Amino acid sequence: MNQLPYLRRAVRRSRVLTAGLALLATSGLAVPGTTASAGPLSGAAVAARATSGTGQACTPAVDGPPRPQKPTTVATLRQAYRCILDHTYRGPVIDDRVLLQAAFKKITQELQSRHQDLPIATLPKLTGRRDADWNAFAGKYQAVLDALPNDPALRQALASAAIEGMVSAVGDNHNSWTGAFHGSPGGYTLGILPGSSGRATPDIRDAQPPFYVRTAVPGSPADEAGLKPGDIIEAVDGLPLTVNGMLSPGVLSRLRPSTADPVHITLHRPATDRTWTADLQPVAMTASGPPAPPTVSVTLVDGDTADVVLPDFQPGRADEALQKLDALRKAGPVRGVILDLRGNGGGRGEEVAKLLGAFAHGRITGWNCPLHGACTPDRTDDTTPLVNLPLVELTDSYCASACDAFSSAVKDLNLGKLVGERTAGIVAGKPQAFALDDDSMLVLVGEHQTAANGEIIDGIGVAVDYEVPLTAADLSKGLDPAVNRAVTLLRS
Known part of the structure; x- marks a missing residue:
């Protein structure tokens, strides 16, 4: 397998996932280039346009510098659909309706979160025949796009939701979709490598309090603020980390900040029985750091x-x-x-x-x-x-x-x-x-x-x-x- 820069970043993100933070955070979407949108079409014309395109199959990625991502189109969605069916472990036997249902579910969730839900946003009848089901899905998806404002960010968000839904439906924990919109190494960090009791699974309910600092990365905001291994994180921005004996995903997500706004963390140090609040200023992450990864x-x-x-x-x-x-x-x-x-x-x-x-x-x-x-x-x-x-x-x-x-x-x-x-x-x-x-x-x-x-x-x-x-x-x-x-x- 090629040692792709994107894939290496995906592996690093998986490491943060297992630490119980990245599973709780959502990545922001950059706004792609604008695309023209035609007015409403007839049902037949919508289906024809939605299933048109090169029909190009996905190909093994090659090593090299990342290129700016182009808008994710209906043709791209079809390519991803076929790629998942052709190249995943369960691809030969998976019911395509499971993929398309997951994709449309994510689309409708995205519409609702943006207050853009539509009466026509319903999943059409699917039969289990892969090509016919794709045509039905794509026709409805294109009809939804045509009924929405010509907003490139909204369109990209819906396309991203569709692919992420299909990927998640397969169920394998090493499947992912990466790209310039949400797979870049940007963002901010506090330099906290956390720990907790319980298993490090995608379900945060498997983790048990206390949630504590395993490592404060040298030179990071956490290190400069004096955080030490074993310090228990009790609250973030004044909100308790534990509610009814369970860790709060919304509060935990602030430990992986998406902005440069300061983060106020209340800590307790068991060795000295001291409780205090530290103000941490997030630092930007780049392709090469900071903070630098730990060494052997x-x-x-x-x-x-x-x-x-x-x-x-x-x-x-x-x-x-x-x-x-x-x-x-x-x-x-x-x-x-x-x-x-x-x-x-x-x-x-x-x-x-x-x-x-x-x-x-x-x-x-x-x-x-x-x-x-x-x-x-x-x-x-x-x-x-x-x-x-x-x-x-x-x-x-x-x-x-x-x-x-x-x-x-x-x-x-x-x-x-x-x-x-x-x-x-x-x-x-x-x-x-x-x-x-x-x-x-x-x-x-x-x-x-x-x-x-x-x-x-x-x-x-x-x-x-x-x-x-x-x-x-x-x-x-x-x-x-x-x-x-x-x-x-x-x-x-």
């Missing part, structure tokens, strides 16, 4: 145990970790490795294979399976020299995607023990990027991943051998019981 750290704990903290599986991470581990071993004896993957949001499969290759050679680490037909294996990268050291992996419910896959291989291949909490279980399969005619991109999963022994990890996660959760109280006091348990295991 390798340090000694308990005198002779390497503690390797790997924040993700982005390109180069495995080499970085192994080089730093090698440098540590040259400085003195190392008897074991603690690999800390807590909060690791995933990344590239090649990095997983390379790092697993440091602990085993000649092994199958997982499988990629189409809906019908034979599965193909993932294998260790046997060009990686073996480190020949015992391993304990630390994991939690924010270990997702490639991190899920790595953890399942460690467990199935008996490469070491898992300590901490069950992984996220957000590992549907490896995504492939496809270009659409508006210069946006669909990222779709065509095969589902299973573990080395064939277990399904997606939605379930990898269970740990020793349950040792990380709490806000421990973080605030500088304690890490999971590391202590790992040291004990490596010495036993």
